[in-house]
Amino acid sequence: MNKKLLGAAFLVLVTLSLNHAWAQESPGVDRSATGGAQTLEDIMARQQKLKVDDAFRSENLGDPANAAPITDHLGTRGGVSLSDTYRSIRYNEFDANTQARGPAADVLIQDGGMSWYKLREGPIITYGGGALLGFIALLVVFYLIRGKIMIDGGPSGTTIQRFKAIERFGHWLLAGSFIALGITGLITLMGRSFLIPVMGPDAFATLAAGSKWVHNNISWSFMLGLVMTFFMWVAHNIPDKLDWQWLKAGGGIFTNSHPSAKKFNAGQKIVFWTVMVLGFSVSLSGLSLLFPFQMPMFAETFSVINSVFGTELATALTPHEEMQYANIWHSIVAFVMMLAIIAHIYIGTVGMEGAFDAMGSGQVDVEWARQHHDLWVAEVEARQGKGDVS
Amino acid sequence: MKVMISAFVAALLIATAAPVILGQFGWSSAEQGSSATSVRLD
Numbered sequence: 205m206n207k208k209l210l211g212a213a214f215l216v217l218v219t220l221s222l223n224h225a226w227a228q229e230s231p232g233v234d235r236s237a238t239g240g241a242q243t244l245e246d247i248m249a250r251q252q253k254l255k256v257d258d259a260f261r262s263e264n265l266g267d268p269a270n271a272a273p274i275t276d277h278l279g280t281r282g283g284v285s286l287s288d289t290y291r292s293i294r295y296n297e298f299d300a301n302t303q304a305r306g307p308a309a310d311v312l313i314q315d316g317g318m319s320w321y322k323l324r325e326g327p328i329i330t331y332g333g334g335a336l337l338g339f340i341a342l343l344v345v346f347y348l349i350r351g352k353i354m355i356d357g358g359p360s361g362t363t364i365q366r367f368k369a370i371e372r373f374g375h376w377l378l379a380g381s382f383i384a385l386g387i388t389g390l391i392t393l394m395g396r397s398f399l400i401p402v403m404g405p406d407a408f409a410t411l412a413a414g415s416k417w418v419h420n421n422i423s424w425s426f427m428l429g430l431v432m433t434f435f436m437w438v439a440h441n442i443p444d445k446l447d448w449q450w451l452k453a454g455g456g457i458f459t460n461s462h463p464s465a466k467k468f469n470a471g472q473k474i475v476f477w478t479v480m481v482l483g484f485s486v487s488l489s490g491l492s493l494l495f496p497f498q499m500p501m502f503a504e505t506f507s508v509i510n511s512v513f514g515t516e517l518a519t520a521l522t523p524h525e526e527m528q529y530a531n532i533w534h535s536i537v538a539f540v541m542m543l544a545i546i547a548h549i550y551i552g553t554v555g556m557e558g559a560f561d562a563m564g565s566g567q568v569d570v571e572w573a574r575q576h577h578d579l580w581v582a583e584v585e586a587r588q589g590k591g592d593v594s
Numbered sequence: 595m596k597v598m599i600s601a602f603v604a605a606l607l608i609a610t611a612a613p614v615i616l617g618q619f620g621w622s623s624a625e626q627g628s629s630a631t632s633v634r635l636d
């Protein structure tokens with residue numbers, strides 16, 4: 205009985221939602237006085253920054269089948285009126301044909317620019333910047349509560365090689381370029397809001413141009429560092445059962461214990477895969493931004509998403525839309541990466557005694573290594589016992 | 595520390611060389627500024 209009632213209710217809802225006449229009866233603006241064009245109420249609503257449904261314009265692009273013949277008093281040019289044509293240009297529905305060559309020459313008006321700009325200047329800066337500041341504050345609080353993780357019993361004075369020179373080179377190539385990219389990216393994203401009021405537009409113009417040059421060009425170092433570190437460390441970062449034990453113990457960070465780990469513990473593996481996956485993604489969107497006409501990516505991506513999830517994302521994107529999507533995605537992924545890297549920098553410097561040496565000199569204290577990577581030390585010692593010192 | 599500094603220097607060298615090398619292949623998006631050849635008026 206209940207199923208029948210539910211079924212009937214569902215049927216009624218579907219009928220109502222699909223019924224065009226019912227939809228027209230919903231509260232709306234009466235535009236009969238203007239012949240369907242915008243009214244004073246529409247203009248006033250826009251001035252008050254209210255959301256105006258402009259479907260009455262964007263979907264009113266003329267219908268050649270119903271148009272009056274050109275010989276009639278109000279006959280239209282080729283089936284659609286000039287107003288229809290201008291509206292279709294306004295909403296990028298016009299099939300433009302131009303002799304101008306070059307990419308995007310037939311895109312006359314690109315309407316997505318404003319929503320991209322509002323998203324970039326609003327939520328991206330607010331939530332992205334807020335997350336960075338909040339996370340740094342959280343780490344400061346954590347440091348004040350937990351303090352530096354010390355080597356139990358102090359350093360032994362004997363060292364063991366943790367990373368070879370080529371490994372450290374790859375790490376610092378990646379790290380140095382990432383920090384430069386992060387700083388210049390934040391200047392580019394937030395400069396208009398926060399730096400121009402402080403330093404003025406002229407000085408900021410110089411800084412922004414320099415930031416753009418650094419950001420565009422040092423990205424190649426980042427990508428090279430990403431590839432180097434991936435191939436050098438991927439074998440050590442395959443998840444295994446030991447990682448689960450490490451995670452269950454919280455890495456020993458709250459309990460002052462030292463769960464067993466090989467060369468990389470579960471926390472380091474999380475950082476590794478975060479950097480690799482997000483680094484790959486941010487590199488792709490960055491390349492798309494560097495070469496927008498050669499490497500559009502979002503139309504293809506949306507097409508794949510549509511085929512997998514049955515969604516209806518737009519797959520015919522102008523180069524401008526491609527850049528807008530790439531820019532927003534680039535920013536979001538970069539912010540998540542920055543959060544992960546800030547945590548990584550914390551634990552590798554002020555958060556843990558002896559950790560920086562691994563990437564500084566490459567030589568770590570044996571006692572530090574035994575406490576944090578006991579199985580790796582055992583492996584190295586076993587190899588050294590066999591005469592293999594690498 | 596020598597390795598770290600040399601990696602930073604390498605990053606800067608790559609950044610400096612990138613626009614020149616890309617320009618050889620006609621990929622000029624990374625070039626700073628504009629030139630007469632980057633704008634086609636035909």
